[in-house]
Amino acid sequence: MKSLAPGSFNLIVADPPYNLNKDFGPWKETERKAEWRDWTRAWLEEAKHLLSDEGNIFVYGIHHHICWVQCMMLEMGLIYRRQIIWHYENGFAGYGKRSLNATYEPLLWFSKTDRYIYTPIREPYKSQERLKHKIIKNGKVWEPNPEGRMAGDIWSFPTLAGRRFRDEKVKHPTQKPLSISRRIVKHFSNPGDTVLVPFTGSGSECVAAVMEGRTYLGFELNSDYIDMARERIIDALDSNSSEQADLASTLPV
Ligand SMILES: C[S@@+](CC[C@H](N)C(=O)[O-])C[C@H]1O[C@@H](n2cnc3c(N)ncnc32)[C@H](O)[C@@H]1O
Secondary structure, three states, X not given: OOOOOOOOEEEEEEOOOOOOOOEOOOOEHHHXXXXXXXXXXXXXXXXXXXXXXXXXXXXXXXXXXXXXXXXXXXXXXXXEEEEEEEEOOOOOEOOOOOOOOEOEEEEEEEEXXXXXXXXXXXXXXXXXXXXXXXXXXXXXEEXXXXXXXXXXXEEEOOOOOOHHXXXXXXXXXXXXXXXXXXXXXXXXXXXXXXXXXXXXXXXXXXXXXXXXXXXEEEOOOOHHHHHHHHHHHHHHHHHHHHHHHHHHHHOOO
């Protein structure tokens, strides 16, 4: 990352090792506990350097340790936008009878300046029934937006646990769903941008970039994961080009 041009990325999506006990092959979390905080600060500094003035950076983490990451990002002058809660009701982590199950992961959103890229996210209104009647707000008739309400900071996307996701799931221990990866790419970067993915793993954020008409630059230590990511990216590129072909076949000649 040190050799890249400063300010050259509008979006960085980082899903680093969380400082738990996962074995990523060359990077075994149990062996890296002592250095995790210094190492985190070092890669965050590099990431900040690479972020454009309109840029956004997203960092995944875990409730035990995300506080360190958030403080580091504040200390280095990145601008806090939100701690998003990625909430899920499947595949939660159990901590035994004397604790609470974990049903979310925190996701930090920071920007470089206040001129950050953002295309509003809209979601279906909760009550469709209520929308059938005239709604008066501050004395005026309120019209619902046809695209739905503005999204909040709790994002509900299922994890890839279970048979439902067997087509998407590959053999990576912490693969992120394409649903959440695509939301980040689509709403926080511009079409045609290159998304920087410092921890590629199985390539979810790179695949999302391809699916959303962006390109990507990814880093990964484990060569098996690189192969996995490459295969997924090729599939995404293939389906993009067949969509283009479908589109071309419907165009007048
Ligand atoms: C949490 S996983 C990322 C998973 C990814 N979001 C996905 O959906 O597959 C973190 C990844 O970072 C990789 N990694 C660890 N240290 C690294 C480093 N210094 N440079 C690049 N990758 C690293 C690990 O091998 C692991 O695959």
